[in-house]
Amino acid sequence: MKKKILFSVVLAFFKATIFFAQDIASEQRAVNIAVPNHIYNTNPFTASYTSEAQLFTGLHEGLFSYDPVTLAPLPALCKSYKISRDKKRWTLTLRENAKFSNGESIKAQDVRDSFIRLLGTRGAPFASLIDNVSGAQEFREGYGKAEDVKIDVRNDYTIVIRLKEPMGHLPKILCHHSFSIVHPDENVYSGPFILEKIDMSEIILKKNPEYWDADNVKIPGINFTVSDDYPENSFKFNTGKLDWICGNADYSKIINKTHLQMNAEFGTVYLFFKMQNSPWTNPEFRNALIEAIPYDTLRKEYTIQAESLVNPLTGYPKVTGIADWDASDAAEMMKGARKKYGISQDEKLTLVFAVISGDEHLKKWGELLKEAWEPLGVELVMQNTTPDRYNLAIPQWNADLFYYSWIGDFADPLAFLELFRGGSSLNNSGWKNESYDNLLLEALRNNSIEERYKLMSQAEQILLDDGMIIPISHPVCAHLIDLSVIGGWKGNALDIHPLKYLYIKEPPKKKIPNLVKHSL
Structure with missing residues (x-):
């Protein structure tokens, strides 16, 4: 069992690496994205909009994250895990090099503390997805104690989760942003980027140098334009000022229609x-x-x-x-x-x-x-x-x-x-x-x-x-993105595109025609 899980982890990581490690330009820049206009909730415990879920793939990370191609669960802050014979006890080992953006190591106690804060947050919409954890529902609903929630710290880098019933889909659930490992200081992040600025018109992310996988995060940052001005967004995309528009565009004004990516959503x-x-x-x-x-x-x-x-x-x-x-x-x-x-x-x-x-x-x-x-x-x-x-x-x-x-x-x-x-x-x-x-x-x-x-x-x-x-x-999602420029992006049914994999592609080499004709 353990060997099989380890092999799956290695294979998934290899596939994810191959996905975005091709044609990478030597000079990287920030990616510019237009997102829908609404008030963005930056608390991953209470946020519920798809656009917020997309943002959190950059700011926060949990024990598992989404594979950029298949969206299958990929070990993130957890580097390996094993499941007991009765399938009710999950023992997860954390990465020893995982840190918050302030340089603090992410340890098993941080994992437990984050889950307890989630369960204790009033109005946290997704908290009940882990009601199967022993003691979780009782604490969430107010008639149990935090110490009875069976998310136990074995040592600094080992966490043990005990379930009421087997739950093979647990890693899928733990990919969700609500189950990110969140620092008590809202200005500290566990993901590949940090939030530098947010207001009604823009959101700016910068690369997190303390992130455990920072070497594989190629771009220095991401600039989000918060705008529902469809004609203006379309103009900026046509002129190269935007790399990716998340649906909020006037498609009739797009010059190159091949940049439109449409997928049926789950x-x-x-x-x-x-x-x-x-x-x-x-x-x-x-x-x-x-x-x-x-x-x-x-x-x-x-x-x-x-x-x-x-x-x-x-x-x-x-x-x-x-x-x-x-x-x-x-x-x-x-x-x-x-x-x-x-x-x-x-x-x-x-x-x-x-x-x-x-x-x-x-x-x-x-x-x-x-x-x-x-x-x-x-x-x-x-x-x-x-x-x-x-x-x-x-x-x-x-x-x-x-x-x-x-x-x-x-x-x-x-x-x-x-x-x-x-x-x-x-x-x-x-x-x-x-x-x-x-x-x-x-x-x-x-x-x-x-x-x-x-x-x-x-x-x-x-x-x-x-x-x-x-x-x-059943909705259809639409994005405008120039995939000849932006790498690490793949359409999918969940409409989640992990930001850590984005990169600027090497521009195609132009062939210079031979203007001299040889004759024999």
């Missing part, structure tokens, strides 16, 4: 109900609404239409998604629901749809839903807030229907299903179903990928049948 755009106001806490009412929606119209603008929550993975069983609709059936279902719960057939029911200010897609969806649900005696009311406040407002917002665009953080169905597990820190809906939770727990205990996927698909079917979500699309 994500889903959907609406979900929140379990707080009657009668929408009852599945009969939710399913009546779902039956009335004309999905051909709702989803017509999207390249990849979604009928389920989990973006299908190879080997994941097909579930019965939400595709068909019938206005007459919806009316009968609503009539039956009103009768069951003693609500008059004439009573007007109000449903509040929480939307983002100025979002035309949500406005159109709201108008479509309003028209579809009026014959059922339902009045849809839209409430709005600003884009930067929307996700933060959901837990306290007294609305019934919300919009979500979710990108899976690791290539596993659990990346989506955790959003609805009872007790999960990612569960904004308040929905809890014992059968659903038990299936996820059983899947956790199962070592067979085929069986795990089967159990998780059964859980997803329960979620869909209970009428909790309205799937709309």
Whole structure:
């Protein structure tokens, strides 16, 4: 077992090294990137936007990080690990040359302290992903003690994690920025770069000379332009002032269209109900609404239409998604629901749809839903807030229907299903179903990928049948990047591009034509 793990580590590192160690220019410079305009949260414990996750691949590092090509877990601050025979004890050995940006060595106690701070951080959205660590959920939810969390320091460079159940996908989870090893001083970093400046218009990173793998970080820094001025971003890209634009561009103004990189994302755009106001806490009412929606119209603008929550993975069983609709059936279902719960057939029911200010897609969806649900005696009311406040407002917002665009953080169905597990820190809906939770727990205990996927698909079917979500699309990510200039970048389904691998390529040598003709 140990030899096999060690070989995998060496092979993964070799592949990652080969990926970016070709055609490197002798003179490197900062890479210039345009990113979407919003308020960037620089706390990896509480940040949740994809753009922030991209930033954190440069500033912070955990026990594992993403392979630049496959995004499989690659040992980072952890140089090796072994798993006990019962698969519930993970012993991880840290790199002895790992340091924070202030020069302090990163030791096992720092790892434990960072995880404890994460679990103790109010509103940390991804903390529940390690609830399977013994004592973690109890401490996170406030009825356990930090000393009972089984992330134990054996010596300066050895950490032992004890699990309630086997968890083969643990390294995938620990790649996520929430599980970075974070210094108590917010101005100290564990990753390949340090944050030199951040304001509403720019973010500047400089190379971290104390980083354990600094020799393989080729560029001196990264300059992020925070801008949603699409024409201006496009102009800067055309003139070489930007190397990479993260979607916020006017593609019609791009001179060289071959620089457009598009990939299907491991994500889903959907609406979900929140379990707080009657009668929408009852599945009969939710399913009546779902039956009335004309999905051909709702989803017509999207390249990849979604009928389920989990973006299908190879080997994941097909579930019965939400595709068909019938206005007459919806009316009968609503009539039956009103009768069951003693609500008059004439009573007007109000449903509040929480939307983002100025979002035309949500406005159109709201108008479509309003028209579809009026014959059922339902009045849809839209409430709005600003884009930067929307996700933060959901837990306290007294609305019934919300919009979500979710990108899976690791290539596993659990990346989506955790959003609805009872007790999960990612569960904004308040929905809890014992059968659903038990299936996820059983899947956790199962070592067979085929069986795990089967159990998780059964859980997803329960979620869909209970009428909790309205799937709309699987998103497509778009980037503008000149890959003849920038190396170390690869499109992928998670839309994560580890910054440490970026470099400036050697410009192609120009062939000088021979202007002299020889004749015999």
